[in-house]
Amino acid sequence: MADIRIENLRKQFGSFVAVQDSSFTIHDGEFLALLGPSGCGKTTTLRMIAGLELPTSGKIYLDGEDVTFNRASARDIAFVFQLFALYPHMNVRKNIGFPLLSQGMPRAEIRQRVEETARLLQIDHILNRSVSGLAGGDRQRVALGRAIVRRPKCFLMDEPLGTLDAEFREFMVHELRELHNRIHATTVYVTHDQHEAMAMADKIAVMNHGVIEQFGTPQEIYSKPATMYVADFIGSPPMNFMRFTSGLKTGARSVSLHGVEVNVPEVQQDLAEAELALGVRPEHIRFSDTAPLRGAVYGSEYLGTNQVVAVDTPSGVIKARVPANRNFRIGETVGLEFNPTKLALFDCRSGRAIASALYSEERHG
Numbered sequence: 001m002a003d004i005r006i007e008n009l010r011k012q013f014g015s016f017v018a019v020q021d022s023s024f025t026i027h028d029g030e031f032l033a034l035l036g037p038s039g040c041g042k043t044t045t046l047r048m049i050a051g052l053e054l055p056t057s058g059k060i061y062l063d064g065e066d067v068t069f070n071r072a073s074a075r076d077i078a079f080v081f082q083l084f085a086l087y088p089h090m091n092v093r094k095n096i097g098f099p100l101l102s103q104g105m106p107r108a109e110i111r112q113r114v115e116e117t118a119r120l121l122q123i124d125h126i127l128n129r130s131v132s133g134l135a136g137g138d139r140q141r142v143a144l145g146r147a148i149v150r151r152p153k154c155f156l157m158d159e160p161l162g163t164l165d166a167e168f169r170e171f172m173v174h175e176l177r178e179l180h181n182r183i184h185a186t187t188v189y190v191t192h193d194q195h196e197a198m199a200m201a202d203k204i205a206v207m208n209h210g211v212i213e214q215f216g217t218p219q220e221i222y223s224k225p226a227t228m229y230v231a232d233f234i235g236s237p238p239m240n241f242m243r244f245t246s247g248l249k250t251g252a253r254s255v256s257l258h259g260v261e262v263n264v265p266e267v268q269q270d271l272a273e274a275e276l277a278l279g280v281r282p283e284h285i286r287f288s289d290t291a292p293l294r295g296a297v298y299g300s301e302y303l304g305t306n307q308v309v310a311v312d313t314p315s316g317v318i319k320a321r322v323p324a325n326r327n328f329r330i331g332e333t334v335g336l337e338f339n340p341t342k343l344a345l346f347d348c349r350s351g352r353a354i355a356s357a358l359y360s361e362e363r364h365g
């Protein structure tokens with residue numbers, strides 16, 4: 001087990017910058033998700049940590065030791081790609097033990113390690129079965145067994161659930177987190193799926209065009225997005241943004257959205273000239289007949305326990321997650337009220353949150 005620390009890590013392919021000055025620390029036993037859309041540099045970051053790709057500049061430390069120029073084989077890291085690639089002609093025992101056999105470990109020790117691993121994964125009763133006849137869940141456990149039997153310091157996983165169907169994916173998300181809770185190996189898990197990241201990770205690094213936009217716990221990333229990009233990427237539907245040109249002064253209690261005054265907590269700083277966006281998540285909106293911000297219902301999506309209703313307002317279409325016990329007619333006028341303690345404010349030019357503008361630090365908790 002180990003800490004992983006990366007410092008100002010950068011990777012260029014020719015003049016193209018795939019990863020730009022990334023810095024973060026994953027503490028011993030933590031599960032980090034590298035989350036972002038296709039092409040943002042997740043795999044490249046992971047391959048540099050694994051030693052499969054040399055950084056253009058920057059440092060990688062494993063357990064305090066600078067491993068930036070160490071070969072992959074000298075890093076004691078298990079890299080798991082697709083979890084499904086098993087050797088079909090070998091039984092479960094041989095599949096799990098294979099990495100130890102190729103390391104030249106004595107057979108008695110391999111036997112002991114394989115049995116221990118199988119017990120951990122609750123597949124000790126199928127050790128002598130052929131893998132070709134196994135159900136999906138057991139196959140996945142065998143594949144996991146092969147990764148953990150080496151007892152590496154860290155696991156690096158690149159979209160390991162990539163090709164699975166939705167139901168089985170959900171099962172494996174749970175399974176992987178359970179396994180992590182038992183063995184506590186430092187893990188870096190690459191995914192483009194926010195639900196996987198939110199459900200499994202202790203920390204999430206949200207990436208965009210080679211840059212880490214935010215590094216934090218799932219709760220921090222969701223409730224205090226550092227940028228508009230993060231606020232938009234996380235959450236389904238994502239955060240709503242209402243743009244306005246500021247004239248905001250310290251002490252103001254409302255903002256003017258296209259002529260409609262909307263209450264906010266007391267503004268803590270002058271934001272005179274800036275182009276701003278007020279952000280609110282769909283679940284922090286409720287319908288109120290007396291709210292000054294009004295719009296026409298544009299569509300609704302029934303989700304069982306609640307519904308997402310899209311409302312066309314002067315500030316654009318706003319989506320609200322509201323109880324499912326009422327039907328809305330298309331075109332019906334509704335008033336929108338925001339939970340003022342959950343509002344966020346962003347500078348549109350930089351895309352960054354101005355966290356201190358609406359909340360003193362202890363109130364923004």
Ligand SMILES: Nc1ncnc2c1ncn2[C@@H]1O[C@H](COP(=O)(O)OP(=O)(O)OP(=O)(O)O)[C@@H](O)[C@H]1O
Pocket residue numbers: 013016018036037038039040041042043044045192
């Ligand atoms: N060997 C390479 N040579 C040139 N460009 C590369 C190379 N490897 C990756 N890239 C580019 O770097 C960028 C980041 O690639 P990377 O594979 O890290 O993205 P990713 O976040 O893992 O995306 P995906 O979700 O599609 O797997 C992409 O634009 C990719 O085309």
Ligand SMILES: [Mg+2]
Pocket residue numbers: 042043044158
């Ligand atoms: Mg990738």
